[in-house]
Amino acid sequence: MPSLSPRFASADSVVTALRAAGCVFAEDEARLILTSARTPDELAAMVDLRVAGHPLELVVGWAEFRGLRITVAPGVFVPRRRTEFLVEQALAQVPDASVVVDLCCGSGAVGAALAAALGPVELHAADIDPAAVDCARRNTADVGAHVHTGDLFEALPDGLRGRVDILAANVPYVPTGEVALLPSEARDHEPLVALDGGTDGLDVLRRVASEAPRWLAPGGCLLVETSERQADAAVDAFTRSGLTTRLAVSEELYAQVVLGTRT
Structure with missing residues (x-):
């Protein structure tokens, strides 16, 4: 001190x-x-x-996520504790995963946590925001991750098609009209691209769900966080893409995760 x-x-x-x-x-x-x-x-x-009013995590420069100290920086989305539930669901669904993608990775917290739990894996992380990509590189360097800049799947190498065991996509899901209602810590200090999910909040989720089957390995799983209000529509988007879909809920963390498996 x-x-x-x-x-x-x-x-x-x-x-x-x-x-x-x-x-x-x-x-x-x-x-x-x-x-x-x-x-x-x-x-x-x-x-x-x-x-x-700056978020505490940005003030001290890190956030705790599943026991890891994740570096965060101004302009980068701060990982939420509820997103630990997405990681837990991924590990339960595909415990022997060897190829993992953290899409819309932000700080890279989800990918780092999955790699820490799974052991040696081929980890890829991607985000459209260069500031997030820089942060994710720092947080996943120890596990040899490949970190890419670009819009969703466009950022990923073609060699991943049909090989991904866990596709974790912590997409933005706040409806455009409700961004202004967020707490100031998020609204004023986190990038809009990480928060705004379009008119009903599900624009990015639908894009991910429609493309995911081409990237998942047989038995591979797509996982996306959403809200209770949006859960039914999110499940429908997964089902329409041909994935075997279920909704997982944590009352303790107030978390809703949609899982879609390629059969």
Whole structure:
């Protein structure tokens, strides 16, 4: 922990500043900031950013995801805890997967978590946003991932067609008209391309579902996160693409994951 700055002469003063800004878990956040800051000036800057409404993960530069410390950067989508349920479902569905694709990868958290659980795999990650691709490269370098820039499947090498065991696609699914209603931490600090899913929120999901069968290996599985309200329409999109489809729900994490298997 760095020496405390004149403005924050004690750990309690950091907690007080965060609580005054409306941080519900001020004590926990203060601990993370205090252990992440390397100098008194950095500590003060981190507190100021958090007080101004920047997401805590972007303030400290990392997010925890399935026990991993995932590097995040300004302008990159912060992985949500509920998305751990998608990873769990993928591992249960294809426990012996050897080829994994993390589509719409953002920070690469899903791919990194799958590789950590599966052991040596051929991992590919792709995103349309260059900032996300740079972040994903850092988070998957240790597992030798191939990280690509481009629009969905256009980013992937043709040699993956028909070979993918797990295709995890954490697509944007907020309806365009509801983006403005998101919490400011997401609305003001995360890229619109990672949030806006079109008129009903399912534009990107439908594109992924329609193309996925050409990329999946026999027995391979596509997994996409969606909302409770959109679940029926998402299941229908998977079924129309010819996948054997089911919906998995976690009440604890408030997570809905659609799974589609190529038979």
